[in-house]
Amino acid sequence: MHLRSATASAALLLATALTLTLTGCSSSGDAKADAGPAKPKPPAASPAPDPADATAPPATPDPNAKPTGPVLPDARLTPKTGSFKANEKQYLSGRVPEKTDPAAVLQTGQETCQRVERTAKRDKDAAAASIASGELTGAKDAITYLCPDQKPILATAEKGFGDGPHTNPTPGTYRAATQATTCTWEAKSKDGTVLTSGPETPPKPGDRITATLPAATATFTSTNCYAWLPA
Helix, strand or coil, X not given: CHHHHHHHHHHHHHHHHHHHHHHHHHHHHHHHHHHCXXXXXXXXXXXXXXXXXXXXXXXCCCCCXXXXXXXXXXXXXXXXXCCCCHHHHHHHCCCCECCCCHHHHHHHHHHHHHHHHHXXXXXXXXXXXXXXXXXXXXXXXXXXXXXXXXXXXXXXXXXXXXXXXXXXXXXXXXXXXXXXCCCEEEEECCCCCXXXXXXXXXXXXXXCCEEEECCCXXXXXXXXXXXXXXX
16 A cells, blocks of 8 residues: 555656656747847947938038028128128128028137137147148138138148148148047158158157158048148
């Protein structure tokens, strides 16, 4: 009697254990099947958007650019109240689109002057570099007519150029308007021969990065240098 009961209990325990084992295996297999193949991890950094991509945001219009359409004649360049100074009228000539308040256009030029002045107080090279790089647009006309005291900054900027490729640059020695250790450059002759490149050794923090362009330089290309000013 006891033997028969013990045998039945053992059989029941064995059946339960087998059922749990099979259930666990089935669940594990189903979970793997449902999960599907492992997805690759996304790249650490996404590439820059393609300008041709329709989803890319539209380019911001240059507020300092002269209009391509009809403009107000000089005789109609009058503010709603008061009057413009002679130099202000010179700045506005050919710059105010029809149905636009001339005062609003003048304000854009004045803000450009203010930006140059604020930057020049801290760092004249930085002010000139912002113009040479193309970051600050419309500075030439704004400085010429609205803040002529900043003409030395403009003169320095006009002797320099921004980062990227340039054809037939003026020979001479230039300094980069950055201390980035990733700034690199290369000067080539007309036949594509590399005349000089740099930096020859990685610059240390605080070092001035310079590039000397020989007279035979036909193309000059730089990367991560922001802008170049005469040394």
